[in-house]
Amino acid sequence: MYDFLDSEEFRPPKEILDQCVSVLITDIDLKDTPHKIKHWCLANCKSFVFMDETDVSDVSYQWDYIYAFYFGEQDDANWFTLRWR
Numbered sequence: 001m002y003d004f005l006d007s008e009e010f011r012p013p014k015e016i017l018d019q020c021v022s023v024l025i026t027d028i029d030l031k032d033t034p035h036k037i038k039h040w041c042l043a044n045c046k047s048f049v050f051m052d053e054t055d056v057s058d059v060s061y062q063w064d065y066i067y068a069f070y071f072g073e074q075d076d077a078n079w080f081t082l083r084w085r
Helices: 014-017 032-046 073-085
Strands: 023-026 049-055 065-071
Touching: 014 049, 014 065, 023 073, 032 065, 032 073, 065 073
Parallel strands: none
Antiparallel strands: 023 065, 049 065
């Protein structure tokens, strides 16, 4: 699992993220803080790879941030989706 959200140095390579299943959640749809959700992923999804935060406030009237959660296995992405979406 990769961490350090703010540093590009610790971001997984694009080749790894392209192989992952991603689940997107907007800031409007968040049920808790992104930090707490990431820790839930670490405790409950063994294939959790990375969480990415994208500021879309300049291009969207609806959202300020979109969070992408990356998983190595579809089952973990499904479990995450059932819990957090």
